[in-house]
Amino acid sequence: MNPYEMLMGAAVEAKRLLKGHAGKAGFTRYLESIQYKSRDEIMAIQAWEMSALLKHTVENIPYYSYMKGGLRLEPDTVNEDIKEFPVMTKAIIKENFDRLHDETAKNARRFKTGGTSGTSAIILRDKNEEVHSADEYFNRMAGVIPGRSRLMIRRPESVYFADNPSDVEYSSNMLSRTHGVSPAYMDKERLALLYSLYIKKHPRFIIGITDPVYRFAQYILDDNLKTYEAEAVLLGGQTMLPKYKKTIARAFRTDRIYDRYGATEFGILGHQCGHSDGLHYIPAIHYVEVVDNDYKDVETGVTGQFLVTNLHKRTMPLIRYRIDDLATMTNESCGCGRGFPLIRQFEGRRIEAVVSPKHTYMTPLSFYDAMENFENVADFVAVQTGESTVTMKLLMKHGAFTDLQRLALRKDVNRYLDYPMKLEFEYIDSIDPLPNGKVMNVIGYENYKSGMKHEAPSHGA
Ligand SMILES: [Zn+2]
Secondary structure, three states: OOHHHHHHHHHHHHHHHHHHOOOHHHHHHHHHHHOOOOHHHHHHHHHHHHHHHHHHHHHHOHHHHHHOOOOOOOOOOHHHHHHHOOOEOHHHHHHHHHHOOOOOOOOEEEEEOOOOOOOOOEEEEEOOOOOOHHHHHHHHHOOOOOOOOEEEEOOOHHHHHOOOHHHOOEEEEOOOOEEEEOOOOOOHHHHHHHHHHHHHHOOOEEEEEHHHHHHHHHHHHHOOOOOOOOOEEEEEOOOOOHHHHHHHHHHHOOOOEEEEEEEOOOEEEEEOOOOOOOEEEOOOOEEEEEEOOOOOEOOOOOOEEEEEEEOOOOOOOOOOEEEEEEEEEEOOOOOOOOOOOEEEEEEEEHHHOEEOOOOOEEOHHHHHHHHOOOOOEEEEEEEEEEOOEEEEEEEEOOOOOOHHHHHHHHHHHHHHHOOOOEEEEEEEOOOOOOOOOOOOOEEOHHHHHOOOOOOOOEEEO
């Protein structure tokens, strides 16, 4: 046997082990059993899973039937074969919904994809599909196991079925000791309520969308309120900015602040382990790509659009699905010893980035770096209001944004974007979160054009 065959043999063995343990717990145990395998072994498992998925797809999903017989789709060819599959977007799903799922699917439930941009699509998920299969594994990695109390500051899934998101505000599960609070409104009154719940329930874990958790932490620090030492804080849904991490760590008295990345469509995809700034992902579940605007692979370390293929979705496969986020990969191995590779960084929604006419990106993280230099600015929103125009809405701590500061910022922005962007300035009094509790510090041109309003009152500068 050559090394490749040996790897495939190991992959099949692992797969059999998996089949022998049906159900979620079994799958988590399976993931734990492969997590320290070598990168090559893990990628061999991925090739095997990919082959099975792609064969199923061209055979059973009408949208892909034209590809039948055209590609080998064997484990040793799938890495090239998959590049022949079209990139999937929410717009394509909307247009071709009926041809994108298996007609015979009986157990499928409808889910609405996330849509910060206002675009969302319906996807089908079979209840037997291990789509959220990494959730339990990642939770256990962070120490979150059933019975350990947790406070969730995020919209419960049921919210997607409610007519009015604010109808679903609080949920509690005494068995799993999980308390969920909707982050839709985080005003003083709500924060006080949240704090009383926190004190009463004494959660060991805080889990939520990054910015609402940050607001809660800021409220605690501002009022000098008593807190418990958290075992960990798990954050996601937004680009992790340094200001978030610092404040949240102080408020909840822990260094274990883990960023994670996921979506309704496929559950948690990436998770920090505490040994690296990167996020582990599981190739046995997800095939990921980082590509440029023409959907060609970028080099490792270069930021590009993130495409995801979930290898376990069969009823309605999501192949090369464009999630509208930017990501940067790394080949570094993690200090924890896990063989699961790292995604160095997610840089917010693609629509959160300013994109120059040269197709260079400036993400919230870069804006934050640039704005950090100005101590008189409390917060900001950067809105791309034209092909080459950015309107900076500034919330000042004191004084005005001086001409010298404007010049310095312009220089910085143009350096990031490698393009002479025009900068306009406005002052604002507050920054309101979106209905889903997220705050957007950067609003991309697509969003601006689609009429997403920045609600805060503004006055000219
Ligand atoms: Zn690690």
